Amino acid sequence: QVQLVESGGGLVQAGGSLRLSCAASGRTFSSYSMGWFRQASGKEREFVAAISWNGAMTRYADSVKGRFAISRGNAKNTVYLQMNSLKPDDTAVYYCAAATRYLVDTENQYDYWGQGTQVTVSS
Numbered sequence: 001q002v003q004l005v006e007s008g009g010g011l012v013q014a015g016g017s018l019r020l021s022c023a024a025s026g027r028t029f030s031s032y033s034m035g036w037f038r039q040a041s042g043k044e045r046e047f048v049a050a051i052s053w054n055g056a057m058t059r060y061a062d063s064v065k066g067r068f069a070i071s072r073g074n075a076k077n078t079v080y081l082q083m084n085s086l087k088p089d090d091t092a093v094y095y096c097a098a099a100t101r102y103l104v105d106t107e108n109q110y111d112y113w114g115q116g117t118q119v120t121v122s123s
Contacts, residue, residue: 002026002098002112009094009117012086016121020081022096022114030054030074033099035110036081038092038119045095047105049081057103063089086121093118 008020022034035050049060049070058070067086072079079096094117097110104110 002029002032004096004098004112004114006094006096006114006117009119011120011122014087014121014123016086017082017084018086018119020083020094020096020117020119022079022081024077024079024098026077029077029098031100032111033101033103034070034072034079035097035099035104036070036079037095037097037107038090039095039116040089040092043092045107047107048094050099050103050105051079052103059103059105061105083119086119088121088123091119091121 003025005023036048037045038048039045051058051070055072067084069082096114098112099110101109
């Protein structure tokens with residue numbers, strides 16, 4: 001069992017940056033791939049980024065490549081999402097998730113989810 005708690009969301013102007021954190025409970029955090037998803041109002045939840053269990057591999061949605069960076073600190077049971085050059089289209093609730101499968105990018109392949117943190121980018 002893994003419990004996930006996101007933090008770091010907020011209101012930022014276009015072009016600004018935010019760093020999201022996701023703290024995980026449980027002693028097996030380092031065995032999970034971790035992902036970030038987001039859901040804008042009235043839209044389906046979409047994949048943003050994922051990182052392998054040891055942090056060696058990452059993958060990103062095309063819409064965030066070059067602007068967002070996912071990382072993890074297994075000693076701290078935490079995964080991060082550094083978001084730079086934010087755009088109004090990045091406005092959404094951001095969720096972190098844990099998967100036993102390797103570096104997956106679809107929602108139904110994740111086993112545990114956090115409650116989400118709101119990110120709002122003003123123009």
